[in-house]
Amino acid sequence: MKIIVDAMGGDNAPQAIVEGALNAARELNVEVTLVGRTEAVLKAMEAAGVKDLPANVEIQNATEVVEIADDPAMAFKRKKDSSLTVGLTMLKEGKGDAFVSAGSTGALLSAATLVTKRIRGIRRAAMAPRVPCLGGSFVLCDCGANAECTPEYLLQFAYLGSFYAQRVMGIERPRVALLNIGAEEEKGDTLRHETYQVLKAAGDAGRIHFTGNIEANDAMMGGADVVVADGYSGNILLKAAEGCAKFLTRELKQVFLSSAKSKVAALLVKNDLDAFKKTMDPSEVGGTPFLGISKPVIKAHGSSDARAIYNAVRQARDFAASGFIAAIEENIENMKVTAPAENP
Structure with a gap:
């Protein structure tokens, strides 16, 4: 199981994000890909007392960051090399099983909808x-x-x-x-x-x-x-x-x-x-899932500490392993409202 983590999203990024993800990789039997500015991620790892990259952790460089002041609907398009856009693109391409971010809620929802896409037949994704x-x-x-x-x-x-x-x-x-x-x-x-x-x-x-x-x-x-x-x-x-x-x-x-x-x-x-x-x-829950997206996406709280990110990764792992998305796809025909037939 591989969880992609936006290392640059959130008030306490990258330090708390990196620490939480490293703890999750150590204890939860998952692989973790940290997406963000490589130098900043490595410094955060060193500050957390980790000098060598663990075997089940990798870093994917992304040079840009979606800021809270950015237009949520356009940020991921304008910043194509942001940790948010790069991470969700990796998820879409099957390079991970779930995505976790503590960044902008609006930007994450817009990007998840347009990059990763909704499950076919689902009208709107829900938090x-x-x-x-x-x-x-x-x-x-x-x-x-x-x-x-x-x-x-x-x-x-x-x-x-x-x-x-x-x-x-x-x-x-x-x-x-x-x-x-x-x-x-x-x-x-x-x-x-x-x-x-x-x-x-x-x-x-x-x-x-x-x-x-x-x-x-x-x-x-x-x-x-x-x-x-x-x-x-x-x-x-x-x-x-x-x-x-x-x-x-x-x-x-x-x-x-x-x-x-x-x-x-x-x-x-x-x-x-x-x-x-x-x-x-x-922090004990981890985050909020975006239900209706075709891949598991978890929105962690913007002020998440390392404990919250750890639990968000755990939540993402459980979500990805649950078979939830397949169950929705199998039952999509039951989720449609048909107009009543007109009287002849």
């Missing part, structure tokens, strides 16, 4: 992060790639999320729910009404396990394994969850530091607090 919830996590599909959607897009997101939860996360029969302002069937706008019917039809046919509408609070309480949303509402859910996690973490810290007695209590529950913090830490 599908794992969101922590009571009892584990759920797949949110989509979380921002597609602000405006059709019922067919959302039907495909349901399949993409369901197959990902099943094949990558190991959930045998993922519960799929539609994000809405109420649980009742009649709730929501026209898009939600029409999407509900196509998801219900897919559920009745036994193709997905559709459980109906779900409100954001019930999603956070573990009410579904896959939450289907247009990118606009999905992004609001994701950002609200992230904000609540930060708020709770800071408030708990203030509570436990407020007095000598509470500081003693903090010591007694330190392990439990560390475990709670770990469940809310995106």
Whole structure:
């Protein structure tokens, strides 16, 4: 298994990227190709205490870097020798099994769509992060790639999320729910009404396990394994969850530091607090997969440290080995919405 890593993408590149990738190559039984400016990559390796290139690590030189200020839609075209463009081209040509980048989300999505291409029949690629919830996590599909959607897009997101939860996360029969302002069937706008019917039809046919509408609070309480949303509402859910996690973490810290007695209590529950913090830490997941792209692409957080990159490589390895893309290709005919026949 070979994972291609954009060594120049992200706030902490190349140092954190290189360190995380080297750790992954050492511990995860994968080969790694670091794409970026060779001199900068070698310096980062030396700073990490690695003087000789490991046998399962190689460097692919790329002289340009896609910056956060670059136009996301055009950056990969204008900078043809960027680590992003070179890495995705290698993926397209079969020189690796998956691609990981902590660079610009917009540029990565545009490049993955136009260079690596979508799976034939998939209308839009979706970003599908794992969101922590009571009892584990759920797949949110989509979380921002597609602000405006059709019922067919959302039907495909349901399949993409369901197959990902099943094949990558190991959930045998993922519960799929539609994000809405109420649980009742009649709730929501026209898009939600029409999407509900196509998801219900897919559920009745036994193709997905559709459980109906779900409100954001019930999603956070573990009410579904896959939450289907247009990118606009999905992004609001994701950002609200992230904000609540930060708020709770800071408030708990203030509570436990407020007095000598509470500081003693903090010591007694330190392990439990560390475990709670770990469940809310995106670095432990690794990144967000772009579902619907014809090859596995993982978007790591822009501020990823070495631990996050390590986990992103692990996630990319599991994604590539899951058979997810083949499963989507085999079921693409079930993901189309056909117009109802007109009455004669």
